Amino acid sequence: MKIEIIPVGDEILIGQITDTNSAWMADKLTRKGFEINAITTVGDCAQDIIGAIDTALLRADVVLMTGGVGPTKDDITKKTLCEYFQDQLIFSEDVLKNIEQLFARKKYTLNELTRNQAFVPENCFVIQNKAGTAPILWFERKNKILVSMPGVPFEMKTAMNNEIIPRLQKHFLPVDYLKCSFLVSGITESALALLLTGFENRLPANFSLAYLPSYGLIRLRLSAWGNENLSELELQKEKLKQLLEHILIDESDKPIETILGEKLRSKKLSISVAESCTGGNIAHRITLVPGSSDYFEGGIVSYSNSIKTNVLNINSATIEKQGAVSEEVVELMAKHISKTMQTDCSIAVSGIAGPDGGTPEKPVGTVWICTQLHNKIVTQKYQFGTSREENINRATNMAILQMIEMVNREV
Amino acid sequence: MKIEIIPVGDEILIGQITDTNSAWMADKLTRKGFEINAITTVGDCAQDIIGAIDTALLRADVVLMTGGVGPTKDDITKKTLCEYFQDQLIFSEDVLKNIEQLFARKKYTLNELTRNQAFVPENCFVIQNKAGTAPILWFERKNKILVSMPGVPFEMKTAMNNEIIPRLQKHFLPVDYLKCSFLVSGITESALALLLTGFENRLPANFSLAYLPSYGLIRLRLSAWGNENLSELELQKEKLKQLLEHILIDESDKPIETILGEKLRSKKLSISVAESCTGGNIAHRITLVPGSSDYFEGGIVSYSNSIKTNVLNINSATIEKQGAVSEEVVELMAKHISKTMQTDCSIAVSGIAGPDGGTPEKPVGTVWICTQLHNKIVTQKYQFGTSREENINRATNMAILQMIEMVNREV
Numbered sequence: 018m019k020i021e022i023i024p025v026g027d028e029i030l031i032g033q034i035t036d037t038n039s040a041w042m043a044d045k046l047t048r049k050g051f052e053i054n055a056i057t058t059v060g061d062c063a064q065d066i067i068g069a070i071d072t073a074l075l076r077a078d079v080v081l082m083t084g085g086v087g088p089t090k091d092d093i094t095k096k097t098l099c100e101y102f103q104d105q106l107i108f109s110e111d112v113l114k115n116i117e118q119l120f121a122r123k124k125y126t127l128n129e130l131t132r133n134q135a136f137v138p139e140n141c142f143v144i145q146n147k148a149g150t151a152p153i154l155w156f157e158r159k160n161k162i163l164v165s166m167p168g169v170p171f172e173m174k175t176a177m178n179n180e181i182i183p184r185l186q187k188h189f190l191p192v193d194y195l196k197c198s199f200l201v202s203g204i205t206e207s208a209l210a211l212l213l214t215g216f217e218n219r220l221p222a223n224f225s226l227a228y229l230p231s232y233g234l235i236r237l238r239l240s241a242w243g244n245e246n247l248s249e250l251e252l253q254k255e256k257l258k259q260l261l262e263h264i265l266i267d268e269s270d271k272p273i274e275t276i277l278g279e280k281l282r283s284k285k286l287s288i289s290v291a292e293s294c295t296g297g298n299i300a301h302r303i304t305l306v307p308g309s310s311d312y313f314e315g316g317i318v319s320y321s322n323s324i325k326t327n328v329l330n331i332n333s334a335t336i337e338k339q340g341a342v343s344e345e346v347v348e349l350m351a352k353h354i355s356k357t358m359q360t361d362c363s364i365a366v367s368g369i370a371g372p373d374g375g376t377p378e379k380p381v382g383t384v385w386i387c388t389q390l391h392n393k394i395v396t397q398k399y400q401f402g403t404s405r406e407e408n409i410n411r412a413t414n415m416a417i418l419q420m421i422e423m424v425n426r427e428v
Numbered sequence: 429m430k431i432e433i434i435p436v437g438d439e440i441l442i443g444q445i446t447d448t449n450s451a452w453m454a455d456k457l458t459r460k461g462f463e464i465n466a467i468t469t470v471g472d473c474a475q476d477i478i479g480a481i482d483t484a485l486l487r488a489d490v491v492l493m494t495g496g497v498g499p500t501k502d503d504i505t506k507k508t509l510c511e512y513f514q515d516q517l518i519f520s521e522d523v524l525k526n527i528e529q530l531f532a533r534k535k536y537t538l539n540e541l542t543r544n545q546a547f548v549p550e551n552c553f554v555i556q557n558k559a560g561t562a563p564i565l566w567f568e569r570k571n572k573i574l575v576s577m578p579g580v581p582f583e584m585k586t587a588m589n590n591e592i593i594p595r596l597q598k599h600f601l602p603v604d605y606l607k608c609s610f611l612v613s614g615i616t617e618s619a620l621a622l623l624l625t626g627f628e629n630r631l632p633a634n635f636s637l638a639y640l641p642s643y644g645l646i647r648l649r650l651s652a653w654g655n656e657n658l659s660e661l662e663l664q665k666e667k668l669k670q671l672l673e674h675i676l677i678d679e680s681d682k683p684i685e686t687i688l689g690e691k692l693r694s695k696k697l698s699i700s701v702a703e704s705c706t707g708g709n710i711a712h713r714i715t716l717v718p719g720s721s722d723y724f725e726g727g728i729v730s731y732s733n734s735i736k737t738n739v740l741n742i743n744s745a746t747i748e749k750q751g752a753v754s755e756e757v758v759e760l761m762a763k764h765i766s767k768t769m770q771t772d773c774s775i776a777v778s779g780i781a782g783p784d785g786g787t788p789e790k791p792v793g794t795v796w797i798c799t800q801l802h803n804k805i806v807t808q809k810y811q812f813g814t815s816r817e818e819n820i821n822r823a824t825n826m827a828i829l830q831m832i833e834m835v836n837r838e839v
Contacts, residue, residue, distance in 0.1 A: 028640050030464045031605075032455025033649065033681065037446050039469075044443025053441045054476065056469035058450075061638070065465065072483060089621040090628050091638045130625075131618040150618070169641065171818055194442075207499040207541040207561070217501050227472070227502045229439050230580065238444065270444065290729075296715025297708035300729045304707025307783050307816055315735035317728050318701075318711045324726035324769055358735055372718055405718055407582055 018189045019054040020046060021077035023069050025085035025094050026168060027060045038083050038173055049182055050191030051079075052242070061085055063097045070101060074161055079185065084168025086151040088130040094165055095138070095154070102156060104138040112137060112152045115145045148175040155184070162188065195247060196240040197254045198270035199261055202418055206230050209237075209264075216260055221249060226257075232410045234418070236270055237261075266421060273417045274302040280424045281312040281362070286390070288420070289358035290316035291329060291350040293341065294368035294384060298413045314358045319350065329353045340379065342367050344396050347385040355389055362424070363389045364416050368399075370408045384412045388420045390427055395419060429600045430465040431457060432488035434480050436496035436505050437579060438471045449494050449584055460593060461602025462490075463653070472496055474508045481512060485572055490596065495579025497562035499541040505576055506549070506565070513567060515549040523548060523563045526556040559586040566595070573599065606658060607651040608665045609681035610672055613829055617641050620648075620675075627671060632660060637668075643821045645829070647681055648672075677832060684828045685713040691835045692723040692773070697801070699831070700769035701727035702740060702761040704752065705779035705795060709824045725769045730761065740764045751790065753778050755807050758796040766800055773835070774800045775827050779810075781819045795823045799831045801838055806830060 022042055028034050039056045046053060054077055059065040066085075073080045085094030099106060112135040120127050134150040137143050144153035149172035154165040162185075166176045185191075201209065206228055210217075217226055223246065229236040239257060241250060258268070267276045281288055290299045300316040303309055319325045322341055326333045331349045339345045350365035368384030375381035382401035387394055397419065401411045433453055439445050450467045457464060465488055470476040477496075484491045496505030510517055523546040531538050545561040548554050555564035560583035565576040573596075577587050596602075612620065617639055621628075628637055634657065640647040650668060652661060669679070678687045692699055701710050711727040714720055730736045733752055737744045742760045750756045761776035779795030786792035793812035798805055808830060812822045 027636075027638055028649070029451070030454055030467065031458040031607075031649075032451045032453065032464075033640060033647070034642070035446065035448050035451035040440070040443045040446035042443065043441055047442040053443075054471070055480070056441065056467075058467035058469075060465070068487070069466070076479070087639065088618040089639045091636060125616060126619075128618055128622050130621050171813065171815060174815075196442075205536060207539055208537075210500040210541050211539050225438075225502065227438055228498065228500045229444060230498075231445070236444070238439075238442075292708075292711075295712075296720075296724075297703075297711025297727060297729070298715075300703075300708025300731075301706075301712045304709075304729075304731065304781075305817065305820070309707075310731055310785075313707075313731050315729045315731045315739065316708060317739075318708070318715075318726045320711075320715065320721055320724050320726045327770075328726065328728075328768060357739060359738075370715075374721075402582065404582060404585075406716065409716070 018051065018079070018191070019077040020051050020079045020081060021054060021073040022056045023073060023080060023082045024056070024058045024168065025061060025066060025082060027091070029058050030060045038168060038170055041170070041174065042081065042177060045177060045182065047194055049186065050193045051185065052192070052194070061091050061093055063093060063100065066094065066097045067101055070163065074163070078161055078189075080161070080163040081181070082163065082165045083173055086165060086167050088134055088150065098154065098156070098165055099138050102138065102140065102158065104140050106136040107139045109135050109137045109143060109152070112143060112145065116150045119150065144176065144180045146172055146176060147179065148172040153180065192242050193244045194240065194242055195244070195250050196238055197250065197268070199237040199257065199268055200266040200270070200273070201235050201237065201261055201264040202233060202266055204235065204264050206235060209235060213257075213260060216256060220253065224249070224253060232407070232414045234266075234273070234414055238270070266418065273414060273421065275306050277417050277421050277424070278303070278306045278309055278312060280421060284424060284427060286361040286424065287312050287314055288362040288364070289314045289354045289360040290363065291354035291365040292316060292318050293320060293325070293350075293366060294370040295366045295409055295412050295416070296320060298409055299364060299366065299416055302413055302417065314360050317354060325350070342369055342379055342383055342385060344385055344398070347387040348394060348396055351387040351389040351394060361391060362420060364420050366412055366416050368408065368412055371403055371405045382408050384408065386412065386416045386419055388416070388423050390423050393423070395423055429462065429490070429602070430488040431462050431490045431492060432465060432484040433467045434484060434491060434493045435467070435469045435579065436472060436477060436493060438502070440469050441471045449579060449581055452581070452585065453492065453588060456588060456593065458605055460597065461604045462596065462600075463603070463605070472502050472504055474504060474511065477505065477508045478512055481574065485574070489572060489600075491572070491574040492592070493574065493576045494584055497576060497578050499545055499561065509565065509567070509576055510549050513549065513551065513569065515551050517547040518550045520546050520548045520554060520563070523554065523556065527561045530561065555587065555591045557583055557587060558590065559583040564591065603653050604655045605651065605653055606655070606661050607649055608661065608679070610648040610668065610679055611677040611681070611684070612646050612648065612672055612675040613644060613677050615646065615675050617646060620646060624668070624671060627667060631664065635660070635664060643818070643825045645677075645684070645825055649681070677829065684825060684832065686717050688828050688832050688835070689714070689717045689720055689723060691832060695835060695838060697772040697835065698723050698725055699773040699775070700725045700765045700771040701774065702765035702776040703727060703729050704731060704736070704761075704777060705781040706777045706820055706823050706827070707731060709820055710775060710777065710827055713824055713828065725771050728765060736761070753780055753790055753794055753796060755796055755809070758798040759805060759807055762798040762800040762805060772802060773831060775831050777823055777827050779819070779823055782814055782816045793819050795819065797823065797827045797830055799827070799834050801834050804834070806834055
């Protein structure tokens with residue numbers, strides 16, 4: 018059984034937004050044992066939508082469409098589906114009632130355009146949208162299923178979780194997708210591949226090993242389809258684990274901030290952060306994790322030197338002499354923040370994110386990271402690239418990683 | 429002239445990563461006057477890659493492929509392209525030299541797998557990758573162009589900017605894409621559409637108006653292809669602007685943190701932030717903007733109540749009595765941070781991001797935002813939803829917006 022996703026919207030094709038829906042859907046569906054074979058994005062143009070549906074129905078059993086179902090004129094998915102399936106729109110009192118309830122809750126006034134959302138194709142199964150006004154349309158034709166749902170992330174997620182995935186599970190017996198993941202660091206992708214050459218050559222044909230490098234980390238995914246491969250997966254996993262021992266961060270595909278959080282919680286350690294070039298991103302990543310208030314006390318973003326002096330109490334002569342991006346300053350930042358916020362651990366980062374501000378001695382991408390745990394500190398200098406966003410993300414990853422390693426060593 | 433993008437990689441289809449490359453490419457290409465007609469994502473599977481190329485070459489003039497060109501076994505794009513074009517791999521000394529230079533700079537050791545990256549199809553034009561080891565392959569067949577490039581974002585961007593876009597511009601005369609954008613807030617999508625019904629009905633047929641709602645903001649894009657529509661666009665733009673007057677934030681499609689930054693810079697105002705539930709995300713968003721150190725001094729993330737008391741000097745009795753998520757506390761946070769960091773403006777946020785921590789009086793999604801400019805303050809309560817990530821993003825947007833509006837009113 019194969020699924021194809023068709024996101025619809027000019028805003029994706031002109032690059033105004035990044036399509037994050039498809040990754041969320043693919044992740045959810047894969048975990049439930051469904052296989053995605055393609056994602057085809059097209060614009061708000063009937064001919065292109067029809068072309069994409071034609072191709073998708075040839076190669077997939079289920080087509081999941083997102084977007085183009087809003088109340089405005091540029092949204093043509095519903096009309097186009099009517100054309101495609103030679104159907105006609107009828108007014109649904111049930112959909113209207115659902116919209117009225119939603120609007121009553123939000124204290125919005127119902128207008129004509131919103132009321133028009135209650136028109137639905139006559140020959141399809143209509144699923145009520147519990148988070149928005151556009152109904153979810155479920156078509157079944159010649160053993161194939163096509164579902165149209167909103168592109169608004171929250172509405173799509175609500176519909177997928179509560180309605181679409183459960184219904185797909187009733188229709189199809191999903192084949193279990195078996196996977197184990199490893200997170201490694203401190204090695205290039207090609208050196209890692211060389212290290213694993215023998216392992217990969219001896220891997221059974223129905224297993225696959227994928228490499229996913231991202232901002233200084235590499236995720237490895239060993240996978241196979243079907244529960245009959247479970248014991249073989251365990252065997253291969255152990256072999257792989259032995260080979261990775263010296264570079265292994267974690268046996269999961271969790272975000273590293275989640276890994277750090279779990280370790281801090283299990284060892285009952287609290288943490289604070291002092292950030293310069295990462296500008297709050299480390300605190301942001303740590304607090305994306307639900308329940309992070311159990312271990313995260315807070316942080317200071319000392320973007321200007323005067324904040325480093327006035328708020329973090331770093332002697333201005335030290336900054337003058339060593340520079341804000343230096344071993345001395347980053348260590349003082351770490352020590353001060355954990356003292357002020359009374360935490361067991363702290364992370365401090367100071368660097369030059371770019372695009373400006375570099376010098377021959379300290380080019381853009383120079384970053385000092387200090388992690389502290391009780392009376393121990395580790396300070397390291399990193400040299401990243403020239404892209405601001407890349408430097409912020411790399412520094413954030415390396416800082417979290419450095420902290421994970423330190424917590425790991427703590428008995 | 430139409431372009432289709434084909435991202436290749438199992439990691440996208442299983443939802444392990446979000447494809448951010450395509451949005452970046454689409455944005456760059458659209459701005460240069462090229463039109464993207466589809467984005468088709470397939471896995472690391474020869475048959476699927478070939479199928480996608482076949483379809484793409486039927487409907488597009490240029491096919492841009494990303495990914496599947498790493499040194500590891502799961503990367504099969506190069507081999508598959510060889511098969512597709514009935515070509516063979518030959519060893520390129522030029523590519524090897526490029527890799528050796530790159531590795532010398534990074535102080536990496538060259539290994540066999542990396543050396544294999546220098547094998548390239550015989551009948552294609554090879555572009556050196558200045559940021560990585562995989563060469564960029566440019567095929568020309570029967571008036572169509574197909575380019576294969578790395579999926580690593582930094583390598584893709586370097587190749588696109590320096591080589592691929594300039595070469596496409598030489599090959600084709602791009603048709604100018606005319607667009608103007610408006611950012612509005614404080615209105616639902618359907619109410620906005622109703623407001624613009626008359627305008628949309630009278631809009632010339634070759635113009636289009638698109639709505640793009642995101643976390644409390646709506647972006648409107650009025651567009652047309654071809655420079656001959658320039659004066660008509662100006663006319664329509666003025667009409668639209670008058671209709672939007674009372675809800676207009678900005679006439680651009682810039683991120684709101686960039687808009688805030690420009691306004692602060694032009695009025696010579698400095699800013700600091702005190703964050704609770706947004707956990708550093710406001711500081712992060714502000715500092716994503718290059719040059720933000722001109723106006724951003726720093727911030728404090730006071731995640732726990734003890735940090736609110738000990739670092740932000742908020743009386744613990746006030747927190748006890750009013751709760752950390754309250755008008756009083758958020759105002760004290762704003763006042764204290766601007767005083768400590770000696771800034772003209774400040775933003776303070778306190779709320780319940782969820783999924784836990786809500787009460788009947790203050791359910792998950794309750795957020796207080798205070799913005800301050802010299803001796804004026806504005807404090808507002810917002811009620812968002814139940815998703816943690818959504819609440820963090822909405823609170824961040826509303827806080828930045830509230831600050832923009834305050835700076836706008838400052839003479």
